[in-house]
Amino acid sequence: MKLGVNIDHIAVLREARKVADPDPLDALSICKRAGADQITIHLREDRRHMQDFDAENIIRLSTLPVNLECAIAPEMIEIACKHRPHRVTLVPEKREEVTTEGGLAVTGEQPKLKGAIEMLQRYEIEVSLFIDPTSEAVAASEALGVEWIEFHTGKYANIYAMLYSGLSLTPYSIPELELPRVTLKEILDKELENLKNLSSNASALGIKVAAGHGLNYHNVSNVVAIDEIEELNIGQSIIARSVYTGLEQAILDMQAKIIR
Ligand code: PXP
Secondary structure, rough: EEEEEOOOHHHHHHHHHOOOOHHHHHHHHHHOOOOOOOEEEEEOOOOOOOOOOHHHHHHHOOOOOOEEOOOOOHHHHHHHHHHOOOOEEEEOOOOOOOOOOOOOOOEEEEEEEEHHEEEHHHHOOOOEEEOOOOOOHHHHHHHHHHOOOEEOHHHHHHHHHHHHOOOOOOOOHHHHHHHHHHHHHHHHHHHHHHHHHHHHHHHHHEEEEEEOOOOOOOOOHHHHHOOOOEEEEHHHHHHHHHHOHHHHHHHHHHHHHHOO
C-alpha cells in the first residue's frame, strides 16, 4: 500500500504565528527517508496553510512525486499547470469548513470539471477526483476520464470513532439519540463493504483508487484490507503524532500499519 503524507498541518502551525517555521519544505527529505511514496499538499483558495511559494518550492524540489490538492477554480488550475506536479487531486472547498468535509459534486459540476481535467491532462498531469464513495460518483469519474479517484473516508472514520472511542458525530452528545454499539458495528461493516465494492468496480474500469481523510493509526487497518485501494493520503494523524515522536518515526509507525 502506497503512502502519501499530507504535510499541510506543518504549514498550519507556521501560519498560526505567521512566522518562518516550521517550514514544510524541511519535511521532504524526512518523508523520503521514512519511506513515504508521495508528498500531498492542499493549496486552498483561502491560503489557510500552504502558500503559493510552498507549493512552488515543494513541487520543484521534492524527489518524491507531489500530489497537489486544489479546487476546480481557474486560478488553481492555472497554478497547477504552471508548476506541473505529478498529480492534481480536485477537491471541493468551502470557505467556512474546518477541513474538506465531503467529496466533489461530480455529477453536478461535470462541464466545469471536464474543462479543468482536460487542461491538466494536456500538461501531462495525472488527475484524481476526491469523491464520496457512491456508485454515481464512480460512474461520473469514469465518464470524465480521470486516472485516479480518491474515496473520502470521513464517514467511515466518524463511524469508527463513534464505535470505538465514544465520540459523537455531533458536538453534543444526546444519549437518547445515540446508536447501540451493535448497530454502529453494522453501519461500519456496511460502509467498509461499500468501499470495497466501489473500489473493485473502479479498478475493473481501469481507474486507480486512493483513499483518505480522517485515517489514523487505529482505523487504517480496515481500509488497508481492501486490496483494490492502492494508496492512502494521510495528514492530520501523522503530523499530530510527529509532535511527540518526530516526523520520521510517525511515518515509520504508519508504514508499519499499512504494510501488506
Ligand atoms: N486526501 C484529501 C483529498 C484531503 O483533502 C485530505 C485533507 O486535506 C486528506 C487526504 C488527508 O486527511 P487527514 O488530514 O484527515 O489525514
